[in-house]
Amino acid sequence: MPTIDSSFVVNHTCLRIKDPKVSLPFYTENFGLKLISVFPFPDKKFTLYMLGYENDAEVASKNWAEREGVLELCHNHGVEDDDSYELNNGNGTEDRGFGHICISVDNIEVAERTLLAKGVKFQKKLSDGRQKNIAFALDPNGYWIELIEHGQGKTATLSSPSTYKFNHTMIRVKDAEKSLDFYKKVLGLKVLATSVHEGAKFTLYFLGYEHDPEYKENSETGESKAIKEGLIELTHNWGTESDPEFKGYHNGNSTEGGAKQGFGHTCVSCKDPARFCKEINDEFGEENIDWSVKWNQGGMKEIAFIRDPDGYSIEIIAHDLFKNGN
Numbered sequence: 316m317p318t319i320d321s322s323f324v325v326n327h328t329c330l331r332i333k334d335p336k337v338s339l340p341f342y343t344e345n346f347g348l349k350l351i352s353v354f355p356f357p358d359k360k361f362t363l364y365m366l367g368y369e370n371d372a373e374v375a376s377k378n379w380a381e382r383e384g385v386l387e388l389c390h391n392h393g394v395e396d397d398d399s400y401e402l403n404n405g406n407g408t409e410d411r412g413f414g415h416i417c418i419s420v421d422n423i424e425v426a427e428r429t430l431l432a433k434g435v436k437f438q439k440k441l442s443d444g445r446q447k448n449i450a451f452a453l454d455p456n457g458y459w460i461e462l463i464e465h466g467q468g469k470t471a472t473l474s475s476p477s478t479y480k481f482n483h484t485m486i487r488v489k490d491a492e493k494s495l496d497f498y499k500k501v502l503g504l505k506v507l508a509t510s511v512h513e514g515a516k517f518t519l520y521f522l523g524y525e526h527d528p529e530y531k532e533n534s535e536t537g538e539s540k541a542i543k544e545g546l547i548e549l550t551h552n553w554g555t556e557s558d559p560e561f562k563g564y565h566n567g568n569s570t571e572g573g574a575k576q577g578f579g580h581t582c583v584s585c586k587d588p589a590r591f592c593k594e595i596n597d598e599f600g601e602e603n604i605d606w607s608v609k610w611n612q613g614g615m616k617e618i619a620f621i622r623d624p625d626g627y628s629i630e631i632i633a634h635d636l637f638k639n640g641n
Contacts, residue, residue: 316500316503316598317501317591317594317595317598318591319503320526322585322634323503323524323526323584324383324584325504325545325582325584326382326383327365327384327386327387327582328385328387328484328580329388329580329582329630330386330456330458330578331388331456331577332389332455332456333390333394333402333455333456334390334395335364338390338455339388341454341455342454344433346460346476346479347368347477347479348367348368348386348481349366349367349369350365350366351365351367351369352364352637354637354640354641355641360392360393361392362389362392364388364390365386367379367384368384368479368480368481368544378635378636379637380584380633380634380637380638381584381634383544384481384545386481387582402456402458402575402577403567403575403578404456405458405565409574410574410575411487411564412486412487412565412566412567412625412627413484413485413567413577413627414459414486415451415459416458416483417481417483417548418460418461418463418479418480418481418482419479419480419541420462420465420474421464421467421475421478422464422466423441423449423450423462424441425473425474426462427450427462437451438452438459448463448464449461449463450462456577458577463482465480465482465542466538467542480542480544482540482541482543482546484546484547484548484581485549486564486625487551487625488550488623488624489555489624489625490551491518491549491551491556493624494549494551495520495549497623498522499522502583504524505522505523505524505525505530506521506522507522507523507525507532507534507540507543507546508520508533508535516554517550517552517553518553519550519551520549520551521535522546522549523545523546524545563626564625564626566578566627566628567579567627567628579628580620580629581628582629582630583629583631585631586633588617588618588632588633591631592609592619593610605626606620607620607621607622607628617632617633617636618630618631618632618636619631
């Protein structure tokens, strides 16, 4: 197995957006995220906006690429003026794949009331459906934002964004066994919690980095999981792995068959990504790894992109990437 040292974090999730003048204030004013870095690439005609929570001095002192729980919004220049431009939120009847991002809050009932008062639209409110402890807001591009409660510092009448966490990113997977093998053995993540829903016939796997050698997998419940940042949630709908009619999930990037893009990738950051990528090839054989961009060989240097069994992209970067600008 590749060497996984204490520097490894799930750094960010990338979503394409139509108009930064709309999306940036939506996330900063409604959810308390801070715009921590902006990287324009005029020659490539796109700009990256990095947002995260800076609720303590230690986090605020780190370069964006060293942190957990960063949201990367990717704006391709000019699409804001294209009336025909649409994004895929991953939850339609076709081209499903990416599900949602999740923000955990101190008091979910107050947070929901506050967001509704600000005009935020909801896919599911707390009062809807059978699950009364989660809600789903909608961002300006139609992406789903799950709300869960961590309860830390909870008061009866207030909800403070200073307590919020970018908890996880959910993607659907065809074969849970293959996906877990990839995320655990290739990327070195651990299963923090598993949630089995027999009635609805699906299972949720929450993965993240835990560097304590004594850590026991599947030991997180409730608040301990909700207070974390940078988790990846794998959703497995039972039977897809053996259904010959199931065509697989959309990875967010393909335009094959007229599919629309939306979700871009998740990202692993560490101190020595060049060594990590080499160790992946040495351990599993380069011919057995689906690299969409090999280390330092793409148009942007000092990054790599690896694809999981469903074709979702995971970027691999160093903690000091773009530390002094692009």
